[in-house]
Structure formats: structure tokens, C-alpha cells
Amino acid sequence: MATAIDHFYTQLESVRANIREQIESAIDSLIEKQTKLINRLETEYLSQLTEYKVTDNTNQSNEISIRGVNKDGRTELTTIRFQLNQDVYDNLQNIGQFVTNTTVLSDYALREPVIPDYQTKTNPVISCFKKNETNSPVLGEFKSPWGLAIEPNSGNIYISDRSHYCVQVFNPDTKFLYKFSQEMGGPVGICFSHNRVLVCQWGKNYITAHSLTGEVLKKVGKKGVGKLEFNSPWGIAASCGDLFVCERENDRVQVLTENLGFKSFLGEGELKDPRDVKVTSNEVYVLDAHNPCMHIYNLTDYQLIRSIISLKSQISNPYFFDLDRENNIIISDAANQCIYIFSNTGVLIHRIGELLEVLKDIMAVVIDKNGRICCVSGCSQGVFNIF
Structure with missing residues (x-):
């Protein structure tokens, strides 16, 4: 899982370098928002996953998704979705960079299932x-x-x-x-x-x-x-x-x-x-x-x-x-x-x-x-x- 996170951050830094001029001041707030979300995924969510995959939905407005399966093996959660502008999408063809639509994970979603008495x-x-x-x-x-x-x-x-x-x-x-x-x-x-x-x-x-x-x-x-x-x-x-x-x-x-x-x-x-x-x-x-x-x-x-x-x-x-x-x-x-x-x-x-x-x-x-x-x-x- 650590390798996936490292790769994720590499892509984020690539975006910062490649498109800063294109989006000017907006890039800072977008990257800050994404970094905070990635930190939360790493510390609170990814540790609970047994499977992790990135889905490239090229027919859905250049939208890319990350989806996970929880430890119980059957709880599916869409963790985050990215939508790319066409230029960035054509250049990178990889993990998304701009957070435009995010599913916020609730405390319930992050909670470890309890085995009752x-x-x-x-x-x-x-x-x-x-x-x-x-x-x-x-x-x-x-x-x-x-x-x-x-x-x-x-x-x-x-x-x-x-x-x-x-x-x-x-x-x-x-x-x-x-x-x-x-x-x-x-x-x-x-x-x-x-x-x-x-x-x-x-x-x-x-x-x-x-x-x-x-x-x-x-x-x-x-x-x-x-x-x-x-x-x-x-x-x-x-x-x-x-x-x-x-x-x-x-x-x-x-x-x-x-x-x-x-x-x-x-x-x-x-x-x-x-x-x-x-x-x-x-x-x-x-x-x-x-x-x-x-x-x-x-x-x-x-x-x-x-x-x-x-x-x-x-x-x-x-x-x-x-x-x-x-x-x-x-x-x-x-x-x-x-x-x-x-x-x-x-x-x-x-x-x-x-x-x-x-x-x-x-x-x-x-x-x-x-x-x-x-x-x-x-x-x-x-x-x-x-x-």
C-alpha cells in the first residue's frame, strides 16, 4: 500500500510542475485540498483496505476514481473521484489531479466493525x-x-x-x-x-x-x-x-x-x-x-x-x-x-x-x-x- 501512496504523491508533484502556469493561483488551493484528503486516506482509510484500485473512466468527462474494499471483504466504498481538464488528461493518462467531486468518508464509514457479545x-x-x-x-x-x-x-x-x-x-x-x-x-x-x-x-x-x-x-x-x-x-x-x-x-x-x-x-x-x-x-x-x-x-x-x-x-x-x-x-x-x-x-x-x-x-x-x-x-x- 505504501508504494501506491508514494506513486500517488509522485503524480501530484508532477501536476504541480506541469500545469502551475495553466491554472495560476487556483493550483495552490486545489493541491492543498487534495493533499489534505490524501493524508486522511493514508492515515484513516487505506489501512482498512484489503483491495485498492484506480479506475480510468474515460467516457465520463475524464473522470478517474479510486475505490476500496474494506477489511470485511464486502463493503465497497468510493473514496475519491477526480475530474481532469482535457489537456492534463491527454498528457498524464494516469491518476487524477484536481479534486472536483469528493465523497467525504463519515465516521461510520471509517469505523472498524464490532463483534458483539x-x-x-x-x-x-x-x-x-x-x-x-x-x-x-x-x-x-x-x-x-x-x-x-x-x-x-x-x-x-x-x-x-x-x-x-x-x-x-x-x-x-x-x-x-x-x-x-x-x-x-x-x-x-x-x-x-x-x-x-x-x-x-x-x-x-x-x-x-x-x-x-x-x-x-x-x-x-x-x-x-x-x-x-x-x-x-x-x-x-x-x-x-x-x-x-x-x-x-x-x-x-x-x-x-x-x-x-x-x-x-x-x-x-x-x-x-x-x-x-x-x-x-x-x-x-x-x-x-x-x-x-x-x-x-x-x-x-x-x-x-x-x-x-x-x-x-x-x-x-x-x-x-x-x-x-x-x-x-x-x-x-x-x-x-x-x-x-x-x-x-x-x-x-x-x-x-x-x-x-x-x-x-x-x-x-x-x-x-x-x-x-x-x-x-x-x-x-x-x-x-x-x-
């Missing part, structure tokens, strides 16, 4: 948002809250409502921010990739990409069994740009490129009702609900490595799961109204609840960087709960 988790510390059985959406109320994801930079909470055809967004303190409903067709699974929100539209068998505020960027898919065709897309995950989509009725995971193009199929002939997927630095975890177990695939060639079959003796109706920093598995069980925590070898660590009312019809479950387990359920008293 699971044994202390018995009842929710926060229970909020009401159940709304009508067909009239109300802010902060949900009819079928099925999907849940936490944005990795801000910590904002995104909850999909399958029946109200929308995604509602809240800050980490559960204060409502905004909602979006464009191109919604029964939204379920949610994930984030490169400052985009990706949503599985279960009811209409396609995938949508949105800006973080909900603007529709792209839509792909239709019902079917071929490439870029889906049948009940449910869980979704991202890794280094690639997307992994569980198709419950097609019994497979479809792998898409960053631009929502087809890349591959995973698990054909091995999966039955796959509901959720998570990706680490080298493996793909797929929750198979028909005979509850966890299939684990190699991220490089998508070949099955092993299966954790001990889950089936305890879990009845799992819908979603998440992984903590040590790849312990946190699974929701709607039939037993509880949350299970297993080691990545299938040993039961802890169970939260047993027919617990706040976990009635529990769907998505995630663990945030603070070690809090968050979930959505059909409980009339509080559809969003934090343990």
Missing part, C-alpha cells in the same frame, strides 16, 4: 415504525417490510416495502429522511455498490439501480430462465462491482456485472429456493431454504466448496442472513420468530428469542458496524428492531 442480546433496545395494513402508504409505516440494508458510508437505513412498492430511508437514529418508489415492482432485497442502491423487484422479476436518493439509473430483466431473466429475485449482494442475485423459482444465483450485464450463473443443480446471498473476500455464501443449509462457493470460479448442513436441524423458515467480521452467520427464522447466530462451521452460538412477538414474520436481518443486529418484521408494535 451475542449472549447479551435478548430483547430489542430499539423498536419502532408501525404496521400499516392498508394500501395507503404512510411515512414511517409499513405493510410488508421485507428488505433491509445499511448504507456503508452514512449508516442510513433502507427498508423496502413489498406491498407499498417503495423504499423508505432513515438516518442511523431512525429519523425519516425520504422515500422513493420509481420503478418499484414488489421490492425485496437491497444492497449497495459504488454509491448506488440495487433492489430486487420480486413482483415484476427485474433489478433496478438507483442513486442513493432514489433516482432510477437502470433497470434490467424480465421473467424467464435465460440470461438477464429472473424468476422471483429475492436476495442480492455486491462484490467489487459484480452483483449476485438469488432467484427463488429458478433455483440459482445469477451473477451480473457492475453495469447490470450478464456474467455467469452459480449453483445450478445444487440450489433449491435460494433466498439470500453474501460475499466475502474469497467466498460466496448462499442460503438454501428448501432443506435449510448454507452453500459456500469459491468467488473465483463459482464452484461449491462446502455446505453447512447442520442448520436444518434447528431452522424452519429462514429468509435472510448476514455475516459479521469473522463470518459468523446471523439468520432470521420466520417460523420460530427468532434470530440464530452460527459460527461459519455451523455451530450454534446464540439464539435471540423463541416465538418472540417483535420477531413475528421476521424477514431481513443485518449487523451494523456497531455490532447491533437490525431486523424488519411483521410485528404491529414495531416493524424495525435493533438488538
Whole structure:
């Protein structure tokens, strides 16, 4: 990593020498701004990365990006973007020099993920948002809250409502921010990739990409069994740009490129009702609900490595799961109204609840960087709960 930083500074100094006359007094303030940001990246952020790459987006107004993957192997963050004027771009064809658009990394983004003491988790510390059985959406109320994801930079909470055809967004303190409903067709699974929100539209068998505020960027898919065709897309995950989509009725995971193009199929002939997927630095975890177990695939060639079959003796109706920093598995069980925590070898660590009312019809479950387990359920008293 030190070599990359040294190279980065070399490029900055080259810019200082090559274009000082061109931009006159403006260069000083721009370099000062960039140097401060690079210092922050070096001291606060790059040490947390396991991967680091520079992307040359020549078709996007000479924009160049640096992107990183966090230590957990699945949290993607766009760290900084540069936009070059044409002369500089033509001359250097390398790392960018002018900071014109910067993603500021929040304290949440820089925070090291916490492994909680699971044994202390018995009842929710926060229970909020009401159940709304009508067909009239109300802010902060949900009819079928099925999907849940936490944005990795801000910590904002995104909850999909399958029946109200929308995604509602809240800050980490559960204060409502905004909602979006464009191109919604029964939204379920949610994930984030490169400052985009990706949503599985279960009811209409396609995938949508949105800006973080909900603007529709792209839509792909239709019902079917071929490439870029889906049948009940449910869980979704991202890794280094690639997307992994569980198709419950097609019994497979479809792998898409960053631009929502087809890349591959995973698990054909091995999966039955796959509901959720998570990706680490080298493996793909797929929750198979028909005979509850966890299939684990190699991220490089998508070949099955092993299966954790001990889950089936305890879990009845799992819908979603998440992984903590040590790849312990946190699974929701709607039939037993509880949350299970297993080691990545299938040993039961802890169970939260047993027919617990706040976990009635529990769907998505995630663990945030603070070690809090968050979930959505059909409980009339509080559809969003934090343990």
C-alpha cells in the first residue's frame, strides 16, 4: 500500500510542475485540498483496505476514481473521484489531479466493525415504525417490510416495502429522511455498490439501480430462465462491482456485472429456493431454504466448496442472513420468530428469542458496524428492531 501512496504523491508533484502556469493561483488551493484528503486516506482509510484500485473512466468527462474494499471483504466504498481538464488528461493518462467531486468518508464509514457479545442480546433496545395494513402508504409505516440494508458510508437505513412498492430511508437514529418508489415492482432485497442502491423487484422479476436518493439509473430483466431473466429475485449482494442475485423459482444465483450485464450463473443443480446471498473476500455464501443449509462457493470460479448442513436441524423458515467480521452467520427464522447466530462451521452460538412477538414474520436481518443486529418484521408494535 505504501508504494501506491508514494506513486500517488509522485503524480501530484508532477501536476504541480506541469500545469502551475495553466491554472495560476487556483493550483495552490486545489493541491492543498487534495493533499489534505490524501493524508486522511493514508492515515484513516487505506489501512482498512484489503483491495485498492484506480479506475480510468474515460467516457465520463475524464473522470478517474479510486475505490476500496474494506477489511470485511464486502463493503465497497468510493473514496475519491477526480475530474481532469482535457489537456492534463491527454498528457498524464494516469491518476487524477484536481479534486472536483469528493465523497467525504463519515465516521461510520471509517469505523472498524464490532463483534458483539451475542449472549447479551435478548430483547430489542430499539423498536419502532408501525404496521400499516392498508394500501395507503404512510411515512414511517409499513405493510410488508421485507428488505433491509445499511448504507456503508452514512449508516442510513433502507427498508423496502413489498406491498407499498417503495423504499423508505432513515438516518442511523431512525429519523425519516425520504422515500422513493420509481420503478418499484414488489421490492425485496437491497444492497449497495459504488454509491448506488440495487433492489430486487420480486413482483415484476427485474433489478433496478438507483442513486442513493432514489433516482432510477437502470433497470434490467424480465421473467424467464435465460440470461438477464429472473424468476422471483429475492436476495442480492455486491462484490467489487459484480452483483449476485438469488432467484427463488429458478433455483440459482445469477451473477451480473457492475453495469447490470450478464456474467455467469452459480449453483445450478445444487440450489433449491435460494433466498439470500453474501460475499466475502474469497467466498460466496448462499442460503438454501428448501432443506435449510448454507452453500459456500469459491468467488473465483463459482464452484461449491462446502455446505453447512447442520442448520436444518434447528431452522424452519429462514429468509435472510448476514455475516459479521469473522463470518459468523446471523439468520432470521420466520417460523420460530427468532434470530440464530452460527459460527461459519455451523455451530450454534446464540439464539435471540423463541416465538418472540417483535420477531413475528421476521424477514431481513443485518449487523451494523456497531455490532447491533437490525431486523424488519411483521410485528404491529414495531416493524424495525435493533438488538
